[in-house]
Amino acid sequence: xxxxxxxxxxxxxxxxxxxxxxxxxxxxxxxxxxxxxxxxxxxxxxxxxxxxxxxxxxxxxxxxxxxxxxxxxxxxxxxxxxxxxxxxxxxxxxxxxxxxxxxxxxxxxxxxxxxxxxxxxxxxxxxxxxxxxxxxxxxxxxxxxxxxxxxxxxxxxxxxxxxxxxxxxxxxxxxxxxxxxxxxxxxxxxxxxxxxxxxxxxxxxxxxxxxxxxxxxxxxxxxxxxxxxxxxxxxxxxxxxxxxxxxxxxxxxxxxxxxxxxxxxx
Amino acid sequence: xxxxxxxxxxxxxxxxxxxxxxxxxxxxxxxxxxxxxxxxxxxxxxxxxxxxxxxxxxxxxxxxxxxxxxxxxxxxxxxxxxxxxxxxxxxxxxxxxxxxxxxxxxxxxxxxxxxxxxxxxxxxxxxxxxxxxxxxxxxxxxxxxxxxxxxxxxxxxxxxxxxxxxxxxxxxxxxxxxxxxxxxxxxxxxxxxxxxxxxxxxxxxxxxxxxxxxxxxxxxxxxxxxxxxxxxxxxxxxxxxxxxxxxxxxxxxxxxxxxxxxxxxxxxxxxxxxxxxxxxxxxxxxxxxxxxxxxxxxxxxxxxxxxxxxxxxxxxxxxxxxxxxxxxxxxxxxxxxxxxxxxxxxxxxxxxxxxxxxxxxxxxx
Numbered sequence: 001x002x003x004x005x006x007x008x009x010x011x012x013x014x015x016x017x018x019x020x021x022x023x024x025x026x027x028x029x030x031x032x033x034x035x036x037x038x039x040x041x042x043x044x045x046x047x048x049x050x051x052x053x054x055x056x057x058x059x060x061x062x063x064x065x066x067x068x069x070x071x072x073x074x075x076x077x078x079x080x081x082x083x084x085x086x087x088x089x090x091x092x093x094x095x096x097x098x099x100x101x102x103x104x105x106x107x108x109x110x111x112x113x114x115x116x117x118x119x120x121x122x123x124x125x126x127x128x129x130x131x132x133x134x135x136x137x138x139x140x141x142x143x144x145x146x147x148x149x150x151x152x153x154x155x156x157x158x159x160x161x162x163x164x165x166x167x168x169x170x171x172x173x174x175x176x177x178x179x180x181x182x183x184x185x186x187x188x189x190x191x192x193x194x195x196x197x198x199x200x201x202x203x204x205x206x207x208x209x210x211x212x213x214x215x216x217x218x219x220x221x222x223x224x225x226x227x228x229x230x231x232x233x234x235x236x237x238x239x240x241x242x243x244x245x246x247x248x249x250x251x252x253x254x255x256x257x258x259x260x261x262x263x264x265x266x
Numbered sequence: 267x268x269x270x271x272x273x274x275x276x277x278x279x280x281x282x283x284x285x286x287x288x289x290x291x292x293x294x295x296x297x298x299x300x301x302x303x304x305x306x307x308x309x310x311x312x313x314x315x316x317x318x319x320x321x322x323x324x325x326x327x328x329x330x331x332x333x334x335x336x337x338x339x340x341x342x343x344x345x346x347x348x349x350x351x352x353x354x355x356x357x358x359x360x361x362x363x364x365x366x367x368x369x370x371x372x373x374x375x376x377x378x379x380x381x382x383x384x385x386x387x388x389x390x391x392x393x394x395x396x397x398x399x400x401x402x403x404x405x406x407x408x409x410x411x412x413x414x415x416x417x418x419x420x421x422x423x424x425x426x427x428x429x430x431x432x433x434x435x436x437x438x439x440x441x442x443x444x445x446x447x448x449x450x451x452x453x454x455x456x457x458x459x460x461x462x463x464x465x466x467x468x469x470x471x472x473x474x475x476x477x478x479x480x481x482x483x484x485x486x487x488x489x490x491x492x493x494x495x496x497x498x499x500x501x502x503x504x505x506x507x508x509x510x511x512x513x514x515x516x517x518x519x520x521x522x523x524x525x526x527x528x529x530x531x532x533x534x535x536x537x538x539x540x541x542x543x544x545x546x547x548x549x550x551x552x553x554x555x556x557x558x559x560x561x562x563x564x565x566x567x568x569x570x571x572x573x574x575x576x577x578x579x580x581x582x583x584x585x586x587x588x589x590x591x592x593x594x595x596x597x598x599x600x601x602x603x604x605x606x607x608x609x610x611x612x613x614x615x616x617x618x619x620x621x622x623x624x625x626x627x628x629x630x631x
Contacts (some may be wrong), residue, residue, distance in 0.1 A: 168342055168357075170342040172373055172420060173372030
C-alpha cells in the first residue's frame with residue numbers, strides 16, 4: 001500500500017511500531033541467549049559433535065515432517081467439509097476440532113496414555129501398532145496437538161473461496177470431486193501451505209505430552225525440545241540454550257524456505 | 267427447448283434462524299433459440315430457479331426437460347448448459363486462456379483442437395490480447411467477455427445467465443445487452459437471462475417471465491407485460507405509473523369506472539369478462555394525451571379530464587408531468603422531449619387529458 005502525506009506516514013509508522021516492539025523483543029531475548037553461550041567456549045562444538053543431539057535432531061525433523069503429511073491428509077478434507085457443508089451439530093463439531101488448541105499439550109499425552117490402557121487401546125497395540133514409549137507415539141502426539149491449527153487455517157481459506165466457481169466447473173464437465181481437485185484445491189494452496197507451516201512448527205516444538213506418553217529415552221524417543229528440558233533440568237543451561245538456538249535456526253530456515261517457495265506473489 | 271413442470275423446492279429451515287424459501291409450482295416453457303428473461307425483485311427466487319435448472323439444487327418435485335431429455339436428476343455436466351453466474355466466478359488461479367479452455371480440458375479433447383478453439387473464442391470475444399492475464403487484472407467488461415467465452419466454449423444447448431450485466435456501469439450495460447442479444451442470435455442458442463431491471467429486460471427479451479416470492483406470476487412478451495400486466499403486483503413491478511383502485515360497472519361492451527373524487531373513465535369489456543365491483547386500473551403515462559386546448563378529434567368513449575400541472579421533470583429523452591385532476595386524483599403523464607417542446611407546459615397551467623378506452627387496463631387482483 002502506498003504511503004503518502006503526513007497522516008499516512010504517521011499511521012503507517014504507528015502500526016509498524018508494534019512490529020518493531022514485538023520482533024525487537026524476540027531478537028533481544030535471542031541475543032541474550034547467544035551472549036550467554038558465547039561466554040561458555042566450546043559449547044557449540046560440543047552440541048554439534050554430540051551423537052545424542054544428532055539423533056534428537058533427526059528424530060525431531062522426520063517426526064514433524066511425517067506429522068505435516070498426516071495432518072494435511074486430515075486437515076484438507078476436514079477444512080473443506082466444515083466450510084462447505086452444514087449438518088446437525090456442526091457448531092459442536094467445529095468447537096471439538098479446536099479443543100487441542102485450548103488444552104494444555106500435557107493433557108493430550110496423559111489422555112493418550114490412559115486411552116492405551118483401555119480395552120480398545122490394548123486391541124490396537126495387540127495388532128502390532130505400538131505407540132506407548134515408541135517413536136510412532138511421537139507422531140501420534142504431534143498429530144493430535146498440532147492438526148487443529150492446520151484445520152482452522154485451511155477451513156478459513158475455503159470459507160473465502162466462492163463456491164460458485166466449483167458450480168461453474170461442474171457445468172463445464174467436472175464431477176463434484178473434479179471441481180474440488182481442479183478448482184477449490186489449487187485456489188486454497190496458500191492456505192494449505194500456511195496450515196502445513198502451523199502444523200510443522202507446533203509439532204517441532206512440543207515436548208510436554210511426549211515426556212508423558214513416549215518418555216525421554218536417549219537415542220530412542222528424545223526429540224530436540226526434550227533435550228532442552230533434560231539439559232536444563234541437570235543444570236547444563238549452556239547446552240540447553242545452544243540446542244534451543246539450533247532449533248531456532250532450523251525453524252527459521254524451514255519457514256523462510258517454505259514461504260519463499262509456496263507463498264510468492266502471483 | 268426447456269420445459270419446467272410443477273417445480274417445487276424448499277431451501278433453508280422453516281424453524282431456523284434464516285427461515286425458509288420456496289419455489290412453488292414453477293412451470294415454464296422456453297422455445298428453441300428464444301431469449302427468455304426471468305424478471306423479479308431481489309429475493310424473488312430467480313437465482314434459485316436458475317441454479318435448479320443448472321442442477322446445482324436438487325428439486326423436491328417436478329420435472330426439468332432440456333432439448334427433449336429429462337434432466338431432472340442429471341448432474342450439471344450432463345445437462346448441456348452454459349452457466350454465467352453473477353460476478354462471473356472466473357477461476358482466479360487460471361489465466362484468461364486457462365479459463366476458456368477449462369471446459370474443453372474436462373472433455374478430454376485433443377490438445378491442438380483445444381488450442382485452436384480457445385484462440386478462435388478469444389478473437390471472437392476480443393480478449394486475445396489478455397490471454398495470459400489472470401482474472402484479477404481484468405475490468406468488469408473483460409471479465410464478463412471471458413466468462414461468456416468460457417460458457418460457450420463447450421457449445422451448450424442452453425445459456426443460463428445470472429444477472430450478467432448487473433456488475434457493470436450503465437453505459438457498458440447497454441452495449442453488452444446488445445452484444446448478448448447478437449451473440450445469442452448468431453450462435454442460435456436458447457438463453458435464459460435473469461435480472462431485476464425492467465429496461466435490461468426490454469433490451470434483450472423475446473419473452474419474459476415475472477417471478478416474485480418463488481412464483482411465476484406471468485409469462486408474456488415484454489409489450490404484453492408492459493401494457494397488460496396480469497395483476498396489480500406485476501403492474502407495480504413494471505413501473506405502471508398510474509395504478510388506482512376503482513369501482514367497475516358493466517355496460518354492454520364497456521366497463522364504466524369510477525375513481526375517488528368521482529372521476530369517471532371507460533374501458534373496453536372483453537367477451538366473457540366478469541370484472542365488476544372493486545378493481546385495479548392501470549394507465550401507462552405515455553398513453554395519456556395532454557393538451558392546453560380541448561381536443562378536436564377523439565375516439566368514441568375516450569375519457570376527457572381537466573386538471574392542473576403540478577410538477578414537470580425533464581428526464582432527458584422523456585419528460586414526466588404530474589397532473590392533479592379536478593376532483594383530486596393525481597395522474598402521471600409522460601411525453602417525448604420533442605412532444606413536450608411543442609406543448610410547453612409549465613407548473614400551474616390548466617390542461618386537458620384524453621385517455622382512450624384501449625389504454626385503460628383493468629385487473630381484478
